[in-house]
Amino acid sequence: MKIKVVKDILSANEQIAQRNRQLFDGNKVFAVNLMSSPGAGKTSLILQTIKRLKGKTRVGVVEGDISSSLDAEAISKEGVPVVQINTGGECHLDANMTSTALPSLPLADIELLLIENVGNLVCPAEFALGEHKKVLISSTPEGDDKPFKYPLMFHLVDAVLINKIDLLPYLKFDTDAFSQAIKGINKGAEIFPISCATGQGIEKWVSWLLTQMNQRQS
Amino acid sequence: MKIKVVKDILSANEQIAQRNRQLFDGNKVFAVNLMSSPGAGKTSLILQTIKRLKGKTRVGVVEGDISSSLDAEAISKEGVPVVQINTGGECHLDANMTSTALPSLPLADIELLLIENVGNLVCPAEFALGEHKKVLISSTPEGDDKPFKYPLMFHLVDAVLINKIDLLPYLKFDTDAFSQAIKGINKGAEIFPISCATGQGIEKWVSWLLTQMNQRQS
Secondary structure, X not given: OHHHHHXXXXXXXXXHHHHHHHHHHHOOOEEEEXXXXXXXXXXXXXXXXXXXXXXOOOEEEEEEEOOOOXXXXXXXXXXXXXXXXXXXXOOOOOHHHHHHHHHHOOHHHOOEEEEEOOOOOOHHHHOOOOOOEEEEEEEHHHOOOXXXXXXXXXXXXXXXXXXXXXXXXXXXXXXXXXXXXXXHHOOOOEEEEOOOOOOOOHXXXXXXXXXXXXXXXX | OHHHHHHHHHHHHHHHHHHHHHHHHHOOOEEEEEEEOOOOOHHHHHHHHHHHHOOOOOEEEEEEEOOOOHHHHHHHOOOOOEEEEEOOOOOOOOHHXXXXXXXXXXXXXXXXXXXXXXXXXXXXXXXXXXXXXXXEEEEXXXXXXXXXXXXXXXXXXXXXXXEOHHHHHHOOOOHXXXXXXXXXXXXXXXXXXXXXXXXXXXXXXXXXXXXXXXXXXX
């Protein structure tokens, strides 16, 4: 009985996600669902990505949080359109919340839509939003055992960003072992070691992102 | 309709949590529910706590993870009784999972039971397990804005451990601002800055824990 309810929710979510995707495609918007643990660096990555793309690609942002609008405020300072979703306790975004937020964005003027999910390595993996790509930010202080503990998340994503590599000298974190663990769960995942604090590796990530976007739109 | 289902689940959980509590009290077990983001240091804290209490207090551990038994293996090396719960996708422990695990532990021989919840700042806050105290481990690399983003978790707990203070020189983290934000949400919360890597602050935490335990049992 319980499983049936969950299935119904997931399939209703899937239908709305498909409608979101049609809306994105109709407006030539490339949408990316950014997921991570709390504090792994989603907002910092969005800020870095906006800076690199300034004058090149029109970016829009959806900010998902349980409460507060701290992240949306930080992003609006960069002069890009942003809408905040407060989930009111829910531990993830879903397609319907996303759909409700989209009319607040000038989709016709946006080429790349970065959707920041709620900080959580579990629930967001189960809910499609209509995005073209799913990206996970994993940060070095979280430890290199995370792929074994949150396998669904690592399995589902198109790319894993290893953030906070500037802290590597002060941590026990084996980047090779971590990358191998990811590849064991998800052979096709792209892996980008980055530091949002120093900017290291951001260029490669942005270049990959633009390639994905251009492949989609051509 | 959806809200009703959630309420029913929560109230069924509450009933089982009360039965767990009776079992703990009947066996003079002091139970602590340890919660945090992924990789904030729950297992490291348990290992540090076991080491400090060796020969003084008989400790037992319940390990909650979505999958894998890495943490339980690390803890069993310390020679304390440990049982692993794999939630099979669920993003939190609940009272029933805990209840199912308890017969695997020699409760009559345990004075302090440390229950490591799934790494998640959202869902675990909603499910009582029958514990006497709820403790949150927040780590400095996650950033000092977390109380605003996960208010329910910070509101509910009896103590907040600020872990990884050894990394403070390399981070933008304002310990005073963080502590004030916690106090704004939860006046009575005890706050302990610690480092599981260096051992700093662990003594104070263990001393508080023993005081709580002794007050309960006297």
